[in-house]
Amino acid sequence: MARLSVDEIARATGGRIVSGDPGKECAGAAIDSRKMQGGEIFFALPGTRTDGHRFVATATGAGAAVVQEDVNAPEGVAVIRVPDTLKALQDLARHVRSKGVPKKLVGITGSAGKTTTKELLAAMLERRFRISKTVGNFNNLIGFPLCLLNVPDGTEWMVAEMGMSTAGELRELSLMGRPDAAVFTVVRPVHLEFFASLREIGEAKAELLAGLAPGGPVIANADDPEVARIARRHQGGRVVWYGIESEDVDVKLRGLAPGPEGIGSRFRLEAGSETVEVSLPLHGLYNAENCLAAAACSWALGLSLKEIAEAVRDVRPASMRGVVHRGRFTVVDDSYNSNPAALAKALEGAALLPGQRRVAILGDMRELGPEGPRFHRESGELAARLGFSPILGVGELSRELVAGAHASGSTGAHWVPDAAAAAEWAAGEVREGDLVLVKASRGVGLETVVRRLVEVN
Numbered sequence: 001m002a003r004l005s006v007d008e009i010a011r012a013t014g015g016r017i018v019s020g021d022p023g024k025e026c027a028g029a030a031i032d033s034r035k036m037q038g039g040e041i042f043f044a045l046p047g048t049r050t051d052g053h054r055f056v057a058t059a060t061g062a063g064a065a066v067v068q069e070d071v072n073a074p075e076g077v078a079v080i081r082v083p084d085t086l087k088a089l090q091d092l093a094r095h096v097r098s099k100g101v102p103k104k105l106v107g108i109t110g111s112a113g114k115t116t117t118k119e120l121l122a123a124m125l126e127r128r129f130r131i132s133k134t135v136g137n138f139n140n141l142i143g144f145p146l147c148l149l150n151v152p153d154g155t156e157w158m159v160a161e162m163g164m165s166t167a168g169e170l171r172e173l174s175l176m177g178r179p180d181a182a183v184f185t186v187v188r189p190v191h192l193e194f195f196a197s198l199r200e201i202g203e204a205k206a207e208l209l210a211g212l213a214p215g216g217p218v219i220a221n222a223d224d225p226e227v228a229r230i231a232r233r234h235q236g237g238r239v240v241w242y243g244i245e246s247e248d249v250d251v252k253l254r255g256l257a258p259g260p261e262g263i264g265s266r267f268r269l270e271a272g273s274e275t276v277e278v279s280l281p282l283h284g285l286y287n288a289e290n291c292l293a294a295a296a297c298s299w300a301l302g303l304s305l306k307e308i309a310e311a312v313r314d315v316r317p318a319s320m321r322g323v324v325h326r327g328r329f330t331v332v333d334d335s336y337n338s339n340p341a342a343l344a345k346a347l348e349g350a351a352l353l354p355g356q357r358r359v360a361i362l363g364d365m366r367e368l369g370p371e372g373p374r375f376h377r378e379s380g381e382l383a384a385r386l387g388f389s390p391i392l393g394v395g396e397l398s399r400e401l402v403a404g405a406h407a408s409g410s411t412g413a414h415w416v417p418d419a420a421a422a423a424e425w426a427a428g429e430v431r432e433g434d435l436v437l438v439k440a441s442r443g444v445g446l447e448t449v450v451r452r453l454v455e456v457n
Contacts, residue, residue: 001027001150002101004092006064006078009041012095013066013080013088020078026063029089029149031142033059041066041149042077043089045142052085086142093145094176101148102132102155105177106297109162109170109208110185110227111201112342113290114139115318116282117185118161120294124311128303129156139163144173157301165367166194167204174211182208183219183297185290187226188341192369202226209234219297221289222246242296244289251296256288262352263324269295269305276305280312283322283332284349320447322346327457329434330355335446338365338439340375344382346439351386355435360388361422361449363440364395373400380404380413388437390414390429394422395444419445423452430456 007022009015028040033055036042042062044052056071064078065071066088073079082088097105106121108114115137122133132155134147139161151158160177164170187202195201209218209230215238220231222243231239241249244256252270259265264281265288280291295308317323320336330353334346343365351358360383368375376393380401383391390412393402398415405413416422426449430436436453440446 001153002096002099003027004041004096006080009064009066009092010080013082013091015066015080015082015088018079018081019073020064020076022078024063024078029092029146030059030062031089031146033062036061039063041092043085044068044071045085045089089149090141090145090172090176093148096149096151097176097178102151102158104156104180105158105160106181106183106301107160107162107174107177107179107208107212108183108185108293109164109205110183110221111188111190111205112339113185113286113293114161114163115321115336116287116290117183117293118159119318120291120312120315121183121297122159123315124294124298124303124308125157125159125301127307127311130154131157131159133159134161137163141169141172145176148177162208164204164207165191167200168207170204171207171210174208176211178211178213179208180213180216181219181297181301182212182216183293184208184221184224184227184230185293186221186224186341187230188339189368189371189375190339190341191367192371193367194369198226202230206230206233212237217297217300219293219300221293222249238300240296240300242292244292251292251299253288253292256285258285258352261354269308271296271299271305274305276309278309278312280315282315282317283324284345285352286345286349287322320450322349324353325450325454325457327454328432329430329436329453329457331450331453331457332435332437333447333450334437334439335450336442338363338441340365340368340379343379343439346437347379347383347386347388350435350437351388353435356433357390357431357435358386358388359390359392359430359434359436361392361394361426361436361438361446362398362401363393363419363422363444363446364397366397366441366443372397376400377404377407380406380410381408384408384410384413392416392422392425392429394419394440394446419448422446423449427452427456
């Protein structure tokens with residue numbers, strides 16, 4: 001991690017040293033006083049539920065505290081007063097990035113597949129480079145600068161997931177991170193509460209290009225019309241195209257088929273004069289597309305296809321993103337998030353797995369705006385057509401999902417108001433030999449259903 005003096009921190013954030021030694025060095029950053037290792041900069045972020053200023057007194061291991069109001073700090077902790085602690089966090093991240101920390105950074109964005117693509121790309125690049133990556137869901141204007149300030153010493157490539165909910169966010173992240181390469185997965189109808197059209201979502205994703213280094217490659221999904229439109233505006237820069245359906249691409253995926261017992265996938269990668277067979281252990285054929293995006297980026301950065309295939313042999317899914325739990329019955333935990341396109345792929349992927357019954361526990365998909373009811377009805381129709389029964393809708397919008405399932409002939413579609421009720425229903429309904437898919441937007445909290453099912457499995 002970059003070592004910064006209290007004086008340097010104050011100058012980079014436009015702050016004033018209230019107390020402490022200006023020459024004292026700090027390394028790393030934190031916003032949770034319980035998770036500090038020692039010597040970090042503690043940023044007291046205000047919030048509606050929790051205000052970081054209340055916890056400055058408990059940040060005994062901090063090297064410095066950055067605050068925007070008067071506080072009592074532990075002995076030995078320097079205090080820097082700024083007008084806005086969130087802006088100070090972002091300003092300091094920009095300062096550290098301007099000093100070449102990390103040496104290189106690749107930014108990944110898209111409406112789906114960002115996290116899995118990040119994990120796969122990190123595994124691939126680790127074959128050649130010292131890497132770090134954004135952790136968990138730290139892909140926004142708070143999490144990303146924290147990750148930048150905690151980059152381990154000697155990192156050659158940082159693999160950074162970059163997300164957004166509204167226009168302008170991704171531009172700020174890009175200008176903060178200054179990516180040396182940019183990866184675009186897909187543009188899908190998500191966040192429609194904040195955008196009027198798919199084109200507007202595409203424009204918001206295109207903001208990743210704002211901070212791209214001159215000559216930095218853009219890795220683009222040729223099968224996605226919006227991604228292709230974005231990439232074509234990268235005038236004068238290198239575009240590395242990848243695709244499954246498209247022919248005229250730099251990195252191709254061909255011969256896609258399910259892995260043993262429907263788990264994972266097998267396919268062939270082709271680039272230049274190289275061809276390699278890949279066995280991907282991640283559940284769902286849709287993850288092959290995420291692997292292809294990561295492979296195209298790795299290939300653009302100098303890895304061979306052989307290295308890429310070897311790197312993904314033993315990867316494991318990120319938490320709540322297609323984790324398969326086996327026992328008396330099989331649970332596919334895809335409870336981290338959901339949108340119409342991702343749910344369709346999850347249903348199709350689960351339908352390939354063996355099971356006496358296909359059970360779907362599906363919660364609300366949020367931020368879809370006025371089209372939300374229609375998307376839920378269509379998702380219920382698809383679940384019924386793919387043979388899922390029973391189907392459980394969880395949350396107010398999912399009333400429409402249940403209605404859609406009924407409209408497609410399902411007699412086993414039910415509705416409950418929340419995750420707690422869904423967990424009780426699942427514990428009493430799921431039988432030995434069943435295949436159960438659990439998926440919803442993060443705020444629905446269907447991980448409680450997964451925990452209950454794993455307990456009784």
